[in-house]
Amino acid sequence: MSDAKQVSPAVVRRLPRYYRFLGELLKVNVTRISSRELSEKMGLTASQIRQDLNCFGGFGQQGYGYNVEQLHDEIGKILGLDKCIDAILIGAGNLGRAIANHMSFDQRGFRLIGIFDQNPALIGDKIKGITVTSTDNIETFCKNHSPVVAVLCIPKTATKVISEKLIKSGIKGFWNFSHYDLLDNNPDIIVENVHMSDSLMTLSYKVHEFVDNNNKH
Amino acid sequence: MSDAKQVSPAVVRRLPRYYRFLGELLKVNVTRISSRELSEKMGLTASQIRQDLNCFGGFGQQGYGYNVEQLHDEIGKILGLDKCIDAILIGAGNLGRAIANHMSFDQRGFRLIGIFDQNPALIGDKIKGITVTSTDNIETFCKNHSPVVAVLCIPKTATKVISEKLIKSGIKGFWNFSHYDLLDNNPDIIVENVHMSDSLMTLSYKVHEFVDNNNKH
Numbered sequence: 001m002s003d004a005k006q007v008s009p010a011v012v013r014r015l016p017r018y019y020r021f022l023g024e025l026l027k028v029n030v031t032r033i034s035s036r037e038l039s040e041k042m043g044l045t046a047s048q049i050r051q052d053l054n055c056f057g058g059f060g061q062q063g064y065g066y067n068v069e070q071l072h073d074e075i076g077k078i079l080g081l082d083k084c085i086d087a088i089l090i091g092a093g094n095l096g097r098a099i100a101n102h103m104s105f106d107q108r109g110f111r112l113i114g115i116f117d118q119n120p121a122l123i124g125d126k127i128k129g130i131t132v133t134s135t136d137n138i139e140t141f142c143k144n145h146s147p148v149v150a151v152l153c154i155p156k157t158a159t160k161v162i163s164e165k166l167i168k169s170g171i172k173g174f175w176n177f178s179h180y181d182l183l184d185n186n187p188d189i190i191v192e193n194v195h196m197s198d199s200l201m202t203l204s205y206k207v208h209e210f211v212d213n214n215n216k217h
Numbered sequence: 218m219s220d221a222k223q224v225s226p227a228v229v230r231r232l233p234r235y236y237r238f239l240g241e242l243l244k245v246n247v248t249r250i251s252s253r254e255l256s257e258k259m260g261l262t263a264s265q266i267r268q269d270l271n272c273f274g275g276f277g278q279q280g281y282g283y284n285v286e287q288l289h290d291e292i293g294k295i296l297g298l299d300k301c302i303d304a305i306l307i308g309a310g311n312l313g314r315a316i317a318n319h320m321s322f323d324q325r326g327f328r329l330i331g332i333f334d335q336n337p338a339l340i341g342d343k344i345k346g347i348t349v350t351s352t353d354n355i356e357t358f359c360k361n362h363s364p365v366v367a368v369l370c371i372p373k374t375a376t377k378v379i380s381e382k383l384i385k386s387g388i389k390g391f392w393n394f395s396h397y398d399l400l401d402n403n404p405d406i407i408v409e410n411v412h413m414s415d416s417l418m419t420l421s422y423k424v425h426e427f428v429d430n431n432n433k434h
Contacts, residue, residue, distance in 0.1 A: 012422055016415035024398075079418045080425035094315035099413075102312055108414055109421035149424060173424040175417060181241075190427045192420040196316075196411065197325055198233035200392065201296045203409040204326035205229055207366060207390040208297035210407045 007055050014052060015075055017042060022072035034065035081109040085173070086145065088114040090162055091153035092122045092132045095177060099153055100127045110149065114141055118158075135162070142169035149173040156180040224272050231269055232292055234259060239289035251282035298326040302390070303362065305331040307379055308370035309339045309349045312394060316370055317344045327366065331358055335375075352379070359386035366390040373397040 021041055025033060035053075039046040053071070056078055076082060087110045089096055096115070105112045115127055118135045125132045133141070141147075150171045152159060159180035166174075173190040176182050182191045238258055242250060252270075256263040270288070273295055293299060304327045306313055313332070322329045332344055335352045342349045350358070358364075367388045369376060376397035383391075390407040393399050399408045 013415075013419055015422065016412070016418035019418065020412070020415065078422070080421045081418065083425065085421060085424055094311055095319055098311035098315045103413060103417060105417070108417045110417065148428075149420065172427060173420055175420050181237075190420070190423045192416055192423065194413065194416055195233070195237070196320060198230075198237065199409055199411050200320060200322070200325040200327065201233040201236065201298065202230060203366065203390055203392050203407070204297040204302065205232065205295070206407045206409065207302055208300065210389060211365075 011052050011055055014044075015079055018052070019072065019075045019079060019081075022068055022075065025068050026072055030068055032065045033068055038066070079109065081107070083109060085110050085149050086113050086147040087111065087149040087151060087175075088116065088138075088141070088147045088171075089151045089153065090116050090135065090138075090166075092117040092119075092125065092127060093153065096151075096153035097127055099151060099177070100130075112151075113145055113147055116141075138165060139169050142166075142171070146170060149175065151175045151177070152182075153177050228269050228272055231261075232296055235269070236289065236292045236296060236298075239285055239292065242285050243289055247285055249282045250285055255283070296326065298324070300326060302327050302366050303330050303364040304328065304366040304368060304392075305333065305355075305358070305364045305388075306368045306370065307333050307352065307355075307383070309334040309336075309342065309344060310370065313368075313370035314344055316368060316394070317347075329368075330362055330364055333358075355382060356386050359383075359388070363387060366392065368392045368394070369399075370394050 018038075021038070022033075035046040035049045039049050042049070044052075053066075056074070084106075087105065089100055089112060092100075092115050096117070100112065100115065112128065112130065115130045115132045116135045116138055117123060117132050120134075122132050123134050148171065150163075150166045150173075152163065152174060154162060156179040159176070159178040159182070163174065163182055167186075167189060171189070174182055174192065176191060176193045177196075179197070181193060182189075235255075238255070239250075252263040252266045256266050259266070261269075270283075273291070301323075304322065306317055306329060309317075309332050313334070317329065317332065329345065329347065332347045332349045333352045333355055334340060334349050337351075339349050340351050365388065367380075367383045367390070369380065369391060371379060373396040376393070376395040376399070380391065380399055384403075384406060388406070391399055391409065393408060393410045394413075396414070398410060399406075
């Protein structure tokens with residue numbers, strides 16, 4: 001990872017997209033792709049793509065394009081998908097269940113090792129083979145199993161208290177679905193907030209723009 | 218919206234964040250804020266913020282900062298949140314239920330008017346006061362109620378067929394949670410894909426970077 005230190009957050013954010021697109025190409029047996037073709041698929045310019053991939057030492061050969069499998073593997077390694085981070089899920093309601101069932105944690109560099117909820121009605125349930133445990137047991141669990149990441153699928157009001165408890169218990173990274181903004185300026189933790197409402201508002205903008213434009217023509 | 222036509226996708230994507238941050242300020246009775254203060258809260262530069270807001274005609278007064286309520290309202294209007302787009306949800310499994318229960322559609326410019334699933338075990342269930350209906354009834358429902366947007370919480374394999382049916386039935390916008398990439402180069406539709414796995418991979422990168430850096434010090 002030492003080469004990746006100067007990489008801008010914008011490039012980092014594009015890497016999963018590269019990884020995903022290259023994975024789709026592999027599935028349909030495409031072995032080589034030029035930066036121009038990749039750019040058309042991804043809606044970026046070819047020079048943008050060359051610049052992005054140069055940040056990591058570049059993988060292409062002038063005139064030959066990129067080896068899809070090699071590039072896919074390399075980006076996977078840069079993203080750390082060949083390693084394994086132990087994670088716990090807090091909140092076993094609809095959203096937590098959906099995340100646990102829907103996401104392929106193991107293909108994304110994580111292993112889900114515990115699920116916690118404070119609702120007695122949910123404790124004891126099995127989700128993906130993991131038994132839902134009381135949030136009272138979080139500290140003990142963390143002491144014994146040292147998870148590194150917590151996925152937060154809890155209401156906004158509960159997030160502050162739970163996240164402080166988790167940080168004290170050694171959690172370093174948060175995948176945060178609660179509407180509470182965990183500050184990522186805390187130097188002791190890494191936060192990836194998922195703001196689904198931002199995405200919904202962006203859709204609102206785009207739909208109105210689309211309808212307005214079509215009404216004009 | 219006519220002023221907003223030249224706005225870059227990157228600026229559009231930041232607008233919901235501005236709206237969210239300004240909303241938080243309003244809740245704690247902050248009435249004015251400088252671009253510098255706003256920049257610190259948002260992790261952007263002050264000049265970036267001035268540039269972004271200038272795209273929409275600018276709302277600040279030199280030396281006085283921004284009126285928080287006015288800016289919040291204006292950005293809400295630009296996003297179309299003062300209007301109402303009728304939406305339907307396809308897929309009433311864990312993810313669909315979580316989205317229906319978790320998201321404040323009405324505060325984001327939408328009204329959820331129908332929920333559909335093909336699983337007979339779910340048909341007839343009530344979610345947020347809406348009865349889950351068979352996907353066989355989608356065409357008739359669209360004819361009678363003219364929803365504009367569809368939220369897709371269905372497996373990847375079902376997405377192609379269902380989305381084609383929805384486009385034929387007059388759906389213009391998709392909020393797509395399925396892992397199937399709806400192409401947003403179709404000029405007849407607007408797509409907002411939600412790639413939760415991209416976010417998870419970004420977290421993997423950031424956690425490894427963080428751990429590597431801490432091990433060095």
